[in-house]
Amino acid sequence: MSPKEPTEVEKGALGRRLKSAFAIVLSLGILIGGGVFAAVKVNEAYYAIRTVEDYIGDGKDDIEVTVPKGMSLGGIGTLLVKADVVKTTRAFSQAVNDEPDASKIQAGKYRLKTQLPAKTALSMLLDSNNLVRTKMTLQEGLTVTQSVAIMAKAGGLEQSEITTALKDASKIGLPSWANKNPEGFxxxxxxxxxxxPTAVQIVSLTTKQFTKVTNSINFSGRAGENKVSAYQALIIASLIEGEVHTSEYQTKVARVIYNRLAKGMNLQLDSTVHYAVGKSGTVTTTDEDRKNSSPYNTYVHKGLPPGPIGSPGQSALEAAIAPDSGDWLYFVTVDLDTGETLFTSSYEEHEANVKKFQDWCNAHSGRC
Structure with missing residues (x-):
């Protein structure tokens, strides 16, 4: 039996249904298309509005901006606009309103970029890794005079300002047993x-660290175990630092110093002669140098010099209060490159060791 052909009535009903479906599809297309069109337009409008008040993107050129101490958030916004870091103060204010930690911005110099979104700029200001840090390094064994020059240069100050600050023991935090003498501290x-920074702030950093380190090793208490005062132990530490820089040898040099003091022998340390005559950059002394009448010259005067001859590092401080065990009375560094130092209780052996040092010096012209 063949399929029944649709009647004219049925054909008309089907046509009407197809037309209705097409109309619905067409309407949906118009709505969707219009929605997409509208969304695009809204997005374009958003960016148009945003770029009027704020930058977009990752920024342009590197720049350093200094935020002064005590500046308000509004002042920071104005500062950033002037530097072309952010586009408007309004954009920065909005970013601030959205950030609970905005008030934690520190004073200082920051590495930023020009033409940043305000939110990005604020985030960078809150990241301490973007701070430009000014560092100052004081090497072991430096005298006050040498340190003053470094401090002044690092802080952008006159040397006279540092020198003046050093005279006020209470302001810079010298311990009472320093006898108001900053040498060694x-x-x-x-x-x-x-x-x-002010001169007092710079100097105080170093004296505060001295106190922190010496307290951590009980320097004053352990000095007494060696029958010396804390100040005398500091003098000994400065002598150790002036002679050798390796901790292994520093404890042995400390023992030589204590042994010679116990026997009433002159210390005869070239480092004290250098301090007395104001020499640096050499390890040897001349006959004339060793005749200098300065109380710091341990070739001329018995016992310890009247004060430290420089600032010792922690290993030298520890050596002064915990010397090695031994009967050594003499030592000499025989290789300035490796720092190899020989110790003995025999003067004849010491003379032989000195000859090794002289041979090294002859082989390394200008080094001694």
Whole structure:
């Protein structure tokens, strides 16, 4: 039996249904297309509005901007606009309103970029890694005079300002047993300076670190175990630092110093002669140098010099209060490259060791 052909009535009903479906599809297309069109237009309008008040993207050129101490968030916004970091103060204010930690921005110099979105700029200001840090390094064994020059340069100050600050023992935090003498108390370390530091702030960083380190090793208490005062132990530490820089040898040099003091022998340390005559950059002394009448010259005067001859590092401080055991009375560094130092209780052996040093010096012209 063949399929029944649709009647004319049925054909008309089908046509009407197809037309209705087409109309619905067409309407949906118009609505969807219009929605997409509208969304595109809204998006374009958003970016148009945003770029009037704020930058977009990742920024343009590197720039450093200094935020002064005590500046308000509004002032920071104005500062950033002037530097072309952000486009408008309004954009920055909005970013601030959206950030609970905005008030934690520190004073200082920051590495930023020009033409940043305000939110990005604010985020960078809150990241301490973007701070430009001014560092100052004091090496072990430096005298006050040498340290003053480094401090002044690092802080952008006159040397006279540092020198004046050093005279006020209470302001710079010298311990009472320093006898108001800063020599030896400017601890060798790398320091991060604050923004626009004062002379007192710079010096205080070093004396505060000295106190921190000496307290951590009970320096004053352990000095007494060696029958010396804390100040005498500091003098000994400065002598150790002036002679050798390797901790292994520093404890042995400390023992030589204590042994010679116990026997009433002159210390005869070239480092004290260098301090007395104001020499640096050499390890040897001349006959004339060793005849200098300065109380710091341990060839002329018995016992310890009247004060430290420089700032010792922690290993030298520890050596002064915990010397090695031994009967050594003499020592000499025989290789300035490796720092190899020989110790003996025999003068004849010492003379032989000195000959090794002289041979090294002859083989390395200009080094001694």
């Amino acid at each position: 400017l601890f060798p370390e790398t320091y991060e300076l604050p923004q626009d």
